[in-house]
Amino acid sequence: MSSVARSVEESPSESHERGGPVRHRVEELDSVVVRFAGDSGDGMQLAGTQFTNASAIFGNDISTLPDFPAEIRAPAGTLAGVSGFQINFSSQDIYTPGDLVNTLVVMNPAALKTNLKDLEKGGLLIVNSDAFTFNDLRKADYATNPLEDGSLSAYRVIKVPINTLNREALKDIRLSPREVDRCKNFFALGLVYWLYERPLEPTLRWIREKFAKNPAILEANTRALKAGYNFGETTELFPVQYRVPKAHIKPGTYRKITGNEATALGLVTASILCNKTLIYCSYPITPASDILHALAEMRRYGVRTFQAEDEIAAVGAAIGASFGGALGVTGSSGPGLCLKSEAIGLAVMVELPLVVIDVQRGGPSTGLPTKTEQADLLQALFGRNGESPVAVVAPCSPADCFDMIIEAVRIALRFMTPVILLSDGYLGNGAEPWLIPDVNALPRIEISHPTKPNHDGQFMPYLRDERLVRQWALPGTPGLEHRIGGLEKEDVTGNVSYDPINHEKMVRIRAQKVANIANEIPPLSVNGPEEGDLLVIGWGGTFGSITTAVNRARRKGLKVASAHLRYLNPMPKNTGEVLRRYKRVLVPELNCGQLLLLLRGRYLVDAVGLNKIQGKPFLVSEIESEIYRLIGS
Amino acid sequence: MSSVARSVEESPSESHERGGPVRHRVEELDSVVVRFAGDSGDGMQLAGTQFTNASAIFGNDISTLPDFPAEIRAPAGTLAGVSGFQINFSSQDIYTPGDLVNTLVVMNPAALKTNLKDLEKGGLLIVNSDAFTFNDLRKADYATNPLEDGSLSAYRVIKVPINTLNREALKDIRLSPREVDRCKNFFALGLVYWLYERPLEPTLRWIREKFAKNPAILEANTRALKAGYNFGETTELFPVQYRVPKAHIKPGTYRKITGNEATALGLVTASILCNKTLIYCSYPITPASDILHALAEMRRYGVRTFQAEDEIAAVGAAIGASFGGALGVTGSSGPGLCLKSEAIGLAVMVELPLVVIDVQRGGPSTGLPTKTEQADLLQALFGRNGESPVAVVAPCSPADCFDMIIEAVRIALRFMTPVILLSDGYLGNGAEPWLIPDVNALPRIEISHPTKPNHDGQFMPYLRDERLVRQWALPGTPGLEHRIGGLEKEDVTGNVSYDPINHEKMVRIRAQKVANIANEIPPLSVNGPEEGDLLVIGWGGTFGSITTAVNRARRKGLKVASAHLRYLNPMPKNTGEVLRRYKRVLVPELNCGQLLLLLRGRYLVDAVGLNKIQGKPFLVSEIESEIYRLIGS
């Protein structure tokens, strides 16, 4: 395990000759990474989620990573059908779901095959040995049984006949054999709960609430969970039990939140903070659809969702809603952003607020729809005809989606501009604890709409304030009737104008207006020394890996700092100055070097990139090694 | 006039007391810029075109710039309805239509108002004085008559009652008054022909051919032209006649060509060179539609044009045609490129040849549809989700569109990749002489299609040659059945693959394949010293202004050179090296600095931009002054 065992003690459980609890050593650890893997039908996501909740409630810091198959229902037992869920829980601040897995639970051979590569050498491998029949092995393309052919000798393999034990535990409950078998995830979960001293109560409560209407299932899951727990306590299969103490976490009320949930909650919150109806217009697409789903459930909060016929309609409707004075938001993934580009250009021209969410996925084209990537940054900045500046922001963690989507709304409304929020599959589906904010403490977003002419008894739609922002006059307001559109407009009046000098003026005004946003965002801060040998700078979901890697390298004595750009356009005003304080600059990205091009082009620093394009987040170790490679160690 | 008068002689015409030809001085000039301006209904484009032809046939080098109103038919006599046509003709090599106008012909007050600012101080202003009635002046928003209020004192104003004189000349022809008046452009043209000693015959021939079926009109136009000519010869309004000697031009057969015509001809030529059916798929849009129109007339050359329901359908059909083994090409302007972005990403993934033409116009959004701009460069490079590299090329003059579209086709077919050609409104509508190439001397584009399995008796669609290019197997070929698509593909087999390492490999292969194009394009060459104080580097339609400005500055002794990037992605291999040979680098662009960002980001040179966003090309003087500002003079 990646952190050092600090204390060894006897398990408090009483010792018996046989059948009863046996004596176990307890080791204390900083952090542990557990992964549950099985067939899509095996309930691994549920097991992972429950484990996460239990760990969070216990008081650990947590970070999680679910991994779904691309197919809806790949045939049971096949490699394509494997579903996994990884949890990193710790007594320290953690930022990533962890590089290597310490304990891997596999429910079938396919899960073993696809997940083994991530298990650390010497790691604990809990195997549902009942699922290693000839048929199961064949479906997973195994030529020989890995439980027998010695190929697992580098790991601490614990074979548990989970099917059998679970059936045994549930044998007198009136359920079909299939229903009984579907409880086996709870058996496995119970076993791992015991191993890591997790409290059973949160999960037992969840089972009670969830299955209140189905007593047999309630009873079965409860028993399976306890049976798994007791199995750990009773057998001698596990010589050691592990303990991960509570973390020192900021006091408050927490919940676990995925990036997509946080985005949805942030939107509703923003709509309340600015006192506008949220109209979320979207066309389903992986991995963004869950935002639509979450918001569709929020009619009670006045939210309107509009499932459009395509992405063009979605963005058009969002702009139309904004024109009407609502909070028009549209969300999609990369291919959808392509389709929205023309309309975003229109929003630039008419200077209406618009929030566009892009939950990035692997590309190009349809690419790897269920995987993560950061390759839409330059598209967000430049993917439109003409000089068409928009604001771009990116959350750095699942929970940060809440804050950054509120930022996106704030910028859009205060600057009458489209804002693109770049989330990604990793952030959207990944979860972390979220300190539930005090609603009343959140700053309101103040907006006003003109009700009277603004210029000699006339209304000039393109008259601007000192920040270059025009007024948001709403249809229905008497006397402010005006027309907007995609043709170049005359300064102040907003009438169509083909005048060359006016065009240049307007292009520059639009650019300056977006640049002015830099006056209202926080400066770029660094984690680590204010100057030094290396700055590792990133954006988006790489925050956790970068921070962890840099912290580790610094603990090894290197003069390395990290910085994270949550505002990509405009960038914080001090960005160039920060970059120049370090001898070298490293830019890790899940793309071929997009931020890198911007930083080099804008600030003329000889930054280098660390690029991974595998549909997966960075491992901490990957960034760490690159740090050592660059500045020795 | 911008060039120096070199010789003064007596006009050869006999001298009479009155009524007959009068004596005129003849001045010889290097170059002259003439602009015809009038109402859209006044036939100014026709007059300009005829003047251009006559000058070209006479042997001058020429460059032209038409200027249409944005409205189809704005009300007659209004400012919005003014149409202009500018010709620069010279005894030297010229690259632009000229900064300042030497002789301005205006047919009405609106034309005077919108065009006067471009007339050089002391320039010749020929005014149709009949058109300065109270009503005409009011339509052009004149408070007083500029012919009377002294506001034109800085110019050499020649008032000619063109309507009256033209009616007089045509009075015995059986035409309606309206028809007679519509000949007045020929009267004006004849007058300017006399002034610049242009030959009448080419235009007389054109009239004979064009109106062969309508003898009255034929006669009327002929007479109007001659009447205008004779008027110049007879009156004493013009003390001086001008002569622009023939230019030293490469021998050969020439025609005048616009960029859009050259693009269409280049496409047909390319289709013959590669022996493929050209299928041009497009949705009409200004300023690209003329390519569609030209190709629609070319069915005799086997060309198929497909007017699609929108730009997405156009690019889809072009890719479908390519899949079938044809030369699939699609063309549009910036807003259309937005819509094509998703499908271009698919072409990147499936690695099929595709040529995409973007005739850029003023943006963002609908912008200035009839004006020129260069603001789609970054969109062309980056406007797609994921890492989605494509080749990008840009012609540097109207005639160069012919060469560069053939280059685009060649690259697309040889590298199985989408290629974007960035033309613009200035190139597309502007005209210059074109040395008609010898068809047989043009290099063929060799392509082969597999007919047999390529790997152990199987066909592997993603097996590559040493340049990383896959084979183009055509549907209908027995034994090569295979499937392609937008999901990430496995190396070699092309099967769908979600494997992380394979994904990274394929992303890098696609990038490297496009980078490999640099092995098959010419290096960047410079005009001027191989090293020095300043390099002015540009792309696209700014070539003429940059070259002229740099040549002028060099004649003044400055160590300045110019270079022009016709290949934007990949750039020529020596680009960075060339940039570094100069102390400073200036990048003039009709945008806010798009090439600038690329050059700085890629080569880390502290280049500076000169940016104009007025829907108009650079004046030579604008670039020249910036050169002096940067390196003194």
Place this chain on the structure above:
Amino acid sequence: MSTVATTPLPTLTPKDLSSDQDVRWCPGCGDYSILAQMKKALAGLGIPREKFVFISGIGCSSRFPYYMNTYGFHTIHGRAPTFATGLKIARPDLSVWVITGDGDGLSIGGNHLIHAIRRNVDIKIILFNNEIYGLTKGQYSPTSRIGTRTKSSPQGSVENPLRPLSIAIGAEATFVARTLDVDVNHLTDTLRRAAFHKGAAFVEIYQNCKIFNDGVFEYATDKSVKADNTLYLEHGKPLIFGKDRNKGIRLKGLDPEVVTLGNGVAADDLLIHDEKAEEPSLAYLLSRMVYPRFPECFGVFRAVERPTYEALINKQVEDVIRAKGPGKLEELFASDDIWVVS
């Protein structure tokens, strides 16, 4: 920009609806008449000026909003219905009009048109059909007849034209009508009918493009022939037409046929127009009648009641709030397992 009314006008006049922008269509363009009649139609509705919003795509026709002294939005090509839908969801109180052309609405924008219609969003979609792309200088459009010679079809177009009303009816329209630019009273009436319809109203207007397609509708506008080539629909009335109003349309199986009244054919034998028919079969059949085989129909083909999209969505919001009370953020945040760290 606009001049502010100093006192609210009790009723609007067409002049109140004129913006200060110069109208820039070609002289003789049919769009002028539509603009004039629109102002007349709206002036009489009793809706205050500021409640009107005109949303258009791109095309000659789509310049329309600039000339109306109402709120207006000249959007992008083909997408006007999407902006209108979003606006209407946000603001059910507004009277939202979509102005589109045969290219804008049926070529690039066909899909949005269909979907706005099927959802029955309460917007008025006015399609100026001139059977040509005017603004881009005259290419054939999806409604151009086979053989139309244009710059992009020099040998004549080979594409079957769409019938706009057939498509709208195929897309579950609740209101469809057709009128003509030059028939000013009918045009005004039809626009007014559309305004009164609660739901998506689709109106096709035959519009002459003087420059690129002059005279394509002559058979329906030329005084000497139009009576024989057009049929004005009236709800509940038999389908009669002709200069002498002695011709009619009778049903033969499912096919319409032209008959002459008299000689045993009475008005009773004719097809009776029913714009309120539950099923759209009649409207569809009428939309298929094409000159020269048939007279072409004008008027309201179909007008039935169905709840509007935005009303249904708003009802869902109200229902859930009525049932469960308005949402509180605190509750929403806590809608998952929570834990307290102290």
Place this chain on the structure above:
Amino acid sequence: MSTVATTPLPTLTPKDLSSDQDVRWCPGCGDYSILAQMKKALAGLGIPREKFVFISGIGCSSRFPYYMNTYGFHTIHGRAPTFATGLKIARPDLSVWVITGDGDGLSIGGNHLIHAIRRNVDIKIILFNNEIYGLTKGQYSPTSRIGTRTKSSPQGSVENPLRPLSIAIGAEATFVARTLDVDVNHLTDTLRRAAFHKGAAFVEIYQNCKIFNDGVFEYATDKSVKADNTLYLEHGKPLIFGKDRNKGIRLKGLDPEVVTLGNGVAADDLLIHDEKAEEPSLAYLLSRMVYPRFPECFGVFRAVERPTYEALINKQVEDVIRAKGPGKLEELFASDDIWVVS
């Protein structure tokens, strides 16, 4: 990739048409049957395997081409008809099939569908209608019935569904048909009929999505009720249905009504199916018959002949070449005023 046939097969078997890729639909998905029947249908056509091209968009259904050992192109969402159109213009010799879903073909892709159909491009468009977005895990689609509860419509969808056949007929279709995943013979026959049609053929297949919309078509597939809820069309035959084949459809004005045979109602009184009717009114009316008010119709609704788009375009090319001879580049280059510099 594919295995090469060593000798050309005289006739294909369904197996020859299977690719080496594992089929990845959910167990129980209706797509399996469609795949099997497609292979059966194509095997009998006498067209060599390499001449088939399957083009799809995105969706569960759109994975189809991967499983056919023919040429295939899995394109982007909603745009398959555009690729197919380009391909067919380039290669009229190929048999081009478009596979699409109710989301792919009618939501994002509705416009391309309409235009391919109206142009009568000779492609076969097969729409797998499962009334849901399968691949994105179950949101309602443009064909979902009002009230459908999904992740994106937790209180039930409020949008009027499109009837795919009505839209196709509204778009001037020359061939439209409907069939069912589970009726294997009818499915095979219908695909074969589509294959033989020269022009755009549009086939809607009711397809069960086991996971997200299981059983929506039960009324038409459940043995115990289906005979009363479905009506199989046969050209020239009266519209009869029902377990006892004693029910029929009669015309009442322009409306269909269900009648029971006997008691004075004879087969002669019933509507006779005519797939070749010049005007599509009958086909349209049949496309409006919806369960539970009516039995739903299966079979070929309409099949009429019209020249195909690509044939007309190619004819223009041939005509001009025949009239003027093939073009020479030299002439083309000189097609403007030229001058010689020496």
